[in-house]
Amino acid sequence: xxxxxxGQIFFMKEVIAxxxxxIDGTITTIILTVxxxxxxxxxxxxxxLSRISKFKIVRVLAIIYLEFFxxxxxxxxxxxxxxxxxxxGIYFDALTAGVIAIGCNLGAYGSEVVRGGVLAVGKEQHxxxxxxxxxxxxxxxxxxxxxxxxxxxxxxxxxxxxxxxLTAVASLITISDLTFMxxxxxxxxxxxxxxxxxxLVIYFIIASILVKIVDIIAKKFxxxxxxxxxxxx
Amino acid sequence: xxxxxxxxxxxxxxxxLKVLDxxxxxxxDGEKLALIGPSGSGKTTILRILMTLETIDSGFVSVNNxxxxxxxxxxxxxxxxxxxxxxxxxxxxxxFQQFNLFPHLTAIENxxxxxxxxxxxxxxxxxxxxxxxxxxxxxxxxxxxxxxQLSGGQQQRVAIARALAMDPKIMLFDEVTSxxxxxxxxxxxxxxxxxxxxxxTTMLTVTHEMNFAQDFADRVLFxxxxxxxxxxxxxxxxxxxxxxRTKSFLRKFI
Numbered sequence: 001x002x003x004x005x006x007g008q009i010f011f012m013k014e015v016i017a018x019x020x021x022x023i024d025g026t027i028t029t030i031i032l033t034v035x036x037x038x039x040x041x042x043x044x045x046x047x048x049l050s051r052i053s054k055f056k057i058v059r060v061l062a063i064i065y066l067e068f069f070x071x072x073x074x075x076x077x078x079x080x081x082x083x084x085x086x087x088x089g090i091y092f093d094a095l096t097a098g099v100i101a102i103g104c105n106l107g108a109y110g111s112e113v114v115r116g117g118v119l120a121v122g123k124e125q126h127x128x129x130x131x132x133x134x135x136x137x138x139x140x141x142x143x144x145x146x147x148x149x150x151x152x153x154x155x156x157x158x159x160x161x162x163x164x165x166l167t168a169v170a171s172l173i174t175i176s177d178l179t180f181m182x183x184x185x186x187x188x189x190x191x192x193x194x195x196x197x198x199x200l201v202i203y204f205i206i207a208s209i210l211v212k213i214v215d216i217i218a219k220k221f222x223x224x225x226x227x228x229x230x231x232x233x
Numbered sequence: 234x235x236x237x238x239x240x241x242x243x244x245x246x247x248x249x250l251k252v253l254d255x256x257x258x259x260x261x262d263g264e265k266l267a268l269i270g271p272s273g274s275g276k277t278t279i280l281r282i283l284m285t286l287e288t289i290d291s292g293f294v295s296v297n298n299x300x301x302x303x304x305x306x307x308x309x310x311x312x313x314x315x316x317x318x319x320x321x322x323x324x325x326x327x328x329f330q331q332f333n334l335f336p337h338l339t340a341i342e343n344x345x346x347x348x349x350x351x352x353x354x355x356x357x358x359x360x361x362x363x364x365x366x367x368x369x370x371x372x373x374x375x376x377x378x379x380x381x382q383l384s385g386g387q388q389q390r391v392a393i394a395r396a397l398a399m400d401p402k403i404m405l406f407d408e409v410t411s412x413x414x415x416x417x418x419x420x421x422x423x424x425x426x427x428x429x430x431x432x433x434t435t436m437l438t439v440t441h442e443m444n445f446a447q448d449f450a451d452r453v454l455f456x457x458x459x460x461x462x463x464x465x466x467x468x469x470x471x472x473x474x475x476x477x478r479t480k481s482f483l484r485k486f487i
Contacts (some may be wrong), residue, residue: 127329134351
């Protein structure tokens with residue numbers, strides 16, 4: 001039954017009838033987002049902390065990583081991992097290839113957030129922990145990074161939304177995510193506007209939920225604590 | 234008594250500015266020393282060099298009969314390694330002008346964490362020591378407050394407790410009341426006076442509080458332009474300064 005919104009006729013019912021594959025697509029998108037986010041977070045810390053290493057070689061490697069993944073297209077990186085690497089005998093299934101490409105890409109951006117957050121912690125905190133004879137590892141682990149995390153969280157939240165949106169390109173390497181499913185519905189129903197309108201709304205709902213989760217995490221990390229943000233104090 | 238700290242012709246410059254010029258200084262074990270003098274005269278730099286926060290350009294610093302910034306390896310005197318500095322740092326504690334408490338930890342966690350991480354104490358030993366110290370600084374009712382919930386004077390007392398918890402042989406106090414509102418200065422100085430009277434720890438304090446220096450110190454050093462101009466007991470130095478520079482400096486405080 002056509003429904004009427006702003007004078008335009010939509011065939012929503014035909015699209016909604018495909019709800020089982022829309023749910024599958026939503027689940028795949030969420031799995032892809034969560035796995036990529038975990039990889040991106042790990043890379044963010046490894047590369048971000050390498051940027052401030054006292055060893056020059058470590059710093060240089062981190063910069064090469066950052067510039068490579070930030071400076072080239074995520075889609076091309078994904079094609080490279082999925083289509084080119086098998087030519088050299090390295091095979092990944094589509095989901096793994098997608099997670100690696102998205103994780104590595106967002107990890108590059110995330111490393112700048114980690115670096116910025118750590119550098120925002122004042123020199124006096126380094127001196128205080130040195131005076132208490134903390135080793136460099138303990139200094140970062142127990143003093144500097146715990147203070148840097150609340151500073152990082154809002155920017156990480158933005159990156160997480162970027163990551164979610166980037167997962168849409170994974171449909172191009174046959175991952176059956178939301179965008180992939182929209183294409184299927186489009187082919188089956190010959191409708192174009194409606195399937196994409198539906199997934200637009202679903203992406204928006206997922207993004208809103210992620211924003212809420214990041215807010216809760218941010219509150220948890222700042223409860224009862226004086227978060228030092230650069231420029232304050 | 235033995236010298237616990239020796240500076241032997243120590244020089245230190247920041248760019249063009251020479252903050253220590255061939256400085257010689259000896260501090261006896263257990264001595265309470267007050268360093269006074271105009272700003273930029275190198276007093277704080279002495280503490281920062283001892284805390285290994287600042288390197289030296291030339292000369293030798295010894296702590297407890299061992300070089301601080303050098304190491305003797307096969308009869309050769311070489312620049313100190315990180316490992317050596319870490320060993321030496323264990324004997325020294327410092328309290329900073331800006332308190333520098335860890336803002337993400339409560340007051341008691343600030344005092345417990347270094348004992349557990351550095352001194353390898355277990356939770357209950359660290360807690361017991363921390364509670365004794367909070368009793369001593371008069372803040373037993375504030376142990377679970379975060380630093381930003383405490384006044385400047387209270388934060389500074391916690392910082393003193395945190396440094397003492399590490400049982401240092403030498404305590405360094407760097408203008409510990411300079412960042413405080415005037416009405417909060419006395420509560421911090423009271424803790425330090427009590428410490429100076431009760432403990433045999435060697436203490437060096439940089440201060441602009443002349444009355445406090447008088448009560449606290451066994452010996453007062455007057456610094457100017459990177460050198461010790463005059464040194465003596467508080468009584469000698471404050472009531473009967475010999476040098477013209479000392480006299481004109483002290484006049485500003487009377």
